[in-house]
Amino acid sequence: MTIGTRILQARTQRNLSQSELSQRSGLASSYLSRIENRRLEPRPKTLRKIADALGVPLAELFREGSAASSLQQCVVTMSGNCIMDVMRSRKNKRHAPQPGTESYTPRQLQLLRMANYLIQHGDTRLLDSLDLLFSSLMSSATSRREARGLVTLATQATAPLRS
Numbered sequence: 001m002t003i004g005t006r007i008l009q010a011r012t013q014r015n016l017s018q019s020e021l022s023q024r025s026g027l028a029s030s031y032l033s034r035i036e037n038r039r040l041e042p043r044p045k046t047l048r049k050i051a052d053a054l055g056v057p058l059a060e061l062f063r064e065g066s067a068a069s070s071l072q073q074c075v076v077t078m079s080g081n082c083i084m085d086v087m088r089s090r091k092n093k094r095h096a097p098q099p100g101t102e103s104y105t106p107r108q109l110q111l112l113r114m115a116n117y118l119i120q121h122g123d124t125r126l127l128d129s130l131d132l133l134f135s136s137l138m139s140s141a142t143s144r145r146e147a148r149g150l151v152t153l154a155t156q157a158t159a160p161l162r163s
Helices: 003-013 018-025 029-036 044-054 058-062 067-071 083-091 106-121 124-158
Strands: none
Touching: 003 029, 003 044, 003 058, 018 029, 018 044, 029 044, 044 058, 044 106, 058 106, 106 124
């Protein structure tokens, strides 16, 4: 399901017309129509305005609600698996996850969808910012792991030897 379709659904569930959403968001009705009809993809700043006008968290616009979404392009995991396949295998109780495949919580899947959207639709500045953010987070995580390893080594080195 596309962002435009989710916006349309959220708007109709709240019994809002495009005109009312336009007034609440400060966006032109014609612009909202093009988004809802999948003629254009809104920028993240525009999505924030729409989500605020609808009274929903921004993340709500990225939640999957139907199996039809599996026909669209799929976010790929680190091992190259389609996330939708991973989700389907989790729902199917008969199939245990294969060794080496990823397992995601609903929140993690939502974050992956949002990151995927930003990567696909972001401008150069946004992509540079994401690159910097992810690099910082990765180096921070690595630093914490290394620090824990040093503490463990130091603890082992100072522990009395047993004979």
